[in-house]
Amino acid sequence: xxxxxxxxxxxxxxxxxxxxxxxxxxxxxxxxxxxxxxxxxxxxxxxxxxxxxxxxxxxxxxxxxxxxxxxxxxxxxxxxxxxxxxxxxxxxxxxxxxxxxxxxxxxxxxxxxxxxxxxxxxxxxxxxxxxxxxxxxxxxxxxxxxxxxxxxxxxxxxxxxxxxxxxxxxxxxxxxxxxxxxxxxxxxxxxxxxxxxxxxxxxxxxxxxxxxxxxxxxxxxxxxxxxxxxxxxxxxxxxxxxxxxxxxx
Amino acid sequence: xxxxxxxxxxxxxxxxxxxxxxxxxxxxxxxxxxxxxxxxxxxxxxxxxxxxxxxxxxxxxxxxxxxxxxxxxxxxxxxxxxxxxxxxxxxxxxxxxxxxxxxxxxxxxxxxxxxxxxxxxxxxxxxxxxxxxxxxxxxxxxxxxxxxxxxxxxxxxxxxxxxxxxxxxxxxxxxxxxxxxxxxxxxxxxxxxxxxxxxxxxxxxxxxxxxxxxxxxxxxxxxxxxxxxxxxxxxxxxxxxxxxxxxxx
Numbered sequence: 001x002x003x004x005x006x007x008x009x010x011x012x013x014x015x016x017x018x019x020x021x022x023x024x025x026x027x028x029x030x031x032x033x034x035x036x037x038x039x040x041x042x043x044x045x046x047x048x049x050x051x052x053x054x055x056x057x058x059x060x061x062x063x064x065x066x067x068x069x070x071x072x073x074x075x076x077x078x079x080x081x082x083x084x085x086x087x088x089x090x091x092x093x094x095x096x097x098x099x100x101x102x103x104x105x106x107x108x109x110x111x112x113x114x115x116x117x118x119x120x121x122x123x124x125x126x127x128x129x130x131x132x133x134x135x136x137x138x139x140x141x142x143x144x145x146x147x148x149x150x151x152x153x154x155x156x157x158x159x160x161x162x163x164x165x166x167x168x169x170x171x172x173x174x175x176x177x178x179x180x181x182x183x184x185x186x187x188x189x190x191x192x193x194x195x196x197x198x199x200x201x202x203x204x205x206x207x208x209x210x211x212x213x214x215x216x217x218x219x220x221x222x223x224x225x226x227x228x229x230x231x232x233x234x235x236x237x238x239x240x241x242x243x244x245x246x247x248x249x
Numbered sequence: 250x251x252x253x254x255x256x257x258x259x260x261x262x263x264x265x266x267x268x269x270x271x272x273x274x275x276x277x278x279x280x281x282x283x284x285x286x287x288x289x290x291x292x293x294x295x296x297x298x299x300x301x302x303x304x305x306x307x308x309x310x311x312x313x314x315x316x317x318x319x320x321x322x323x324x325x326x327x328x329x330x331x332x333x334x335x336x337x338x339x340x341x342x343x344x345x346x347x348x349x350x351x352x353x354x355x356x357x358x359x360x361x362x363x364x365x366x367x368x369x370x371x372x373x374x375x376x377x378x379x380x381x382x383x384x385x386x387x388x389x390x391x392x393x394x395x396x397x398x399x400x401x402x403x404x405x406x407x408x409x410x411x412x413x414x415x416x417x418x419x420x421x422x423x424x425x426x427x428x429x430x431x432x433x434x435x436x437x438x439x440x441x442x443x444x445x446x447x448x449x450x451x452x453x454x455x456x457x458x459x460x461x462x463x464x465x466x467x468x469x470x471x472x473x474x475x476x477x478x479x480x481x482x483x484x485x486x487x488x489x490x491x492x493x494x495x496x497x498x
Binding site: 083176 | 331332343345346347348349350351353354357358371372374375376378379381382383385386387425
């Protein structure tokens with residue numbers, strides 16, 4: 001399997017994989033291999049898992065895959081996720097994919113490490129899981145449509161009706177999130193998986209604006225979510241999770 | 250809010266709601282009101298929650314809503330779920346929607362009631378959550394497309410290219426599930442939320458065949474999933490969860 005290297009640590013990597021660790025630079029702790037975290041730069045679901053790994057201060061080795069390089073369809077990776085999608089993890093021989101399942105697993109398996117991904121209160125936790133589902137079911141589909149039309153399209157012209165309908169859906173959905181947020185973060189004082197699920201999606205709006213400033217998608221963010229974004233970006237571990245190819249410019 | 254009554258217990262209901270209980274016919278237990286379970290006949294995500302309520306032997310009052318009657322858009326229901334979708338629950342004043350969040354909540358809140366929704370083993374539980382996500386992300390979208398084209402379409406002719414592409418996607422996805430199943434149920438000896446998520450989707454294939462027998466969608470089920478279906482249908486509480494309007498014929 002080939003790996004792409006993010007520009008910011010290409011020099012540091014010599015083994016063909018990108019090694020990252022939240023609390024140490026070692027890959028082996030007490031004989032246990034660090035979790036392998038399979039990631040594709042820019043994947044919003046991958047970013048959610050990355051933020052979760054950091055919040056929980058879990059030792060991991062990030063394996064940065066290249067879609068253009070065909071890594072996702074290599075037999076080695078298909079053995080981990082038969083759909084050839086990121087995020088995925090391998091933990092001491094156990095392979096898992098689907099970001100929500102991965103994060104719940106990490107929270108249970110490493111219950112004593114770092115900070116929890118959900119609030120202690122039962123109803124807050126349920127509301128958080130609701131929000132995480134909502135991001136996947138209602139925010140991601142219209143956003144993906146925008147990305148397909150405006151960032152990934154290789155031929156033809158953008159479907160303006162689809163863009164307009166996606167914009168409308170996103171505006172309405174983001175307003176629901178703004179109304180549902182109850183504190184500095186979506187569920188209160190502390191960040192949770194609900195924030196980690198939503199933030200990477202909203203960051204894609206800025207990314208769309210970079211390429212299409214006249215469309216001003218970031219204007220879809222309601223005021224309360226704009227300040228919420230700033231608080232997510234101020235988390236101590238946030239900067240290192242910015243998609244490598246976004247850093248490159 | 251208006252409610253539709255399923256034919257099989259119309260006579261039993263006099264308060265304008267359909268009352269069902271897994272272990273008793275009372276709505277009040279020790280002064281605590283039973284959970285209200287908002288449901289729409291035929292909703293696959295609603296069916297998942299219904300099976301979960303039954304497996305956990307939780308007392309609930311089922312509120313059967315009518316989409317045609319406009320129940321989903323009534324202010325009373327929008328106050329529970331602003332998107333006007335089922336399933337949703339109200340538990341002692343706490344409102345929750347999104348089936349996955351509801352089921353996790355029920356499993357935690359009623360940990361001592363009935364049987365658990367997930368296996369005790371950490372990795373099995375994670376694999377189950379992965380499967381539950383996969384149903385929503387990969388089985389539901391093509392199935393919804395088939396239902397829209399072949400059951401809900403009110404004008405025009407079915408889009409055969411879309412039907413063909415949905416059929417192909419479902420065949421491939423159902424094969425992944427057949428390969429991933431490890432026992433009588435998806436995760437082993439006991440049914441879990443993974444089964445409750447998948448089963449209602451596959452049941453829609455039979456429903457499609459009722460209207461369009463020549464299309465033979467149930468033929469998409471791989472052999473191992475056909476016998477698995479039979480085991481889900483043999484669960485003691487299965488029959489009472491069959492969508493009311495399917496019973497009516």
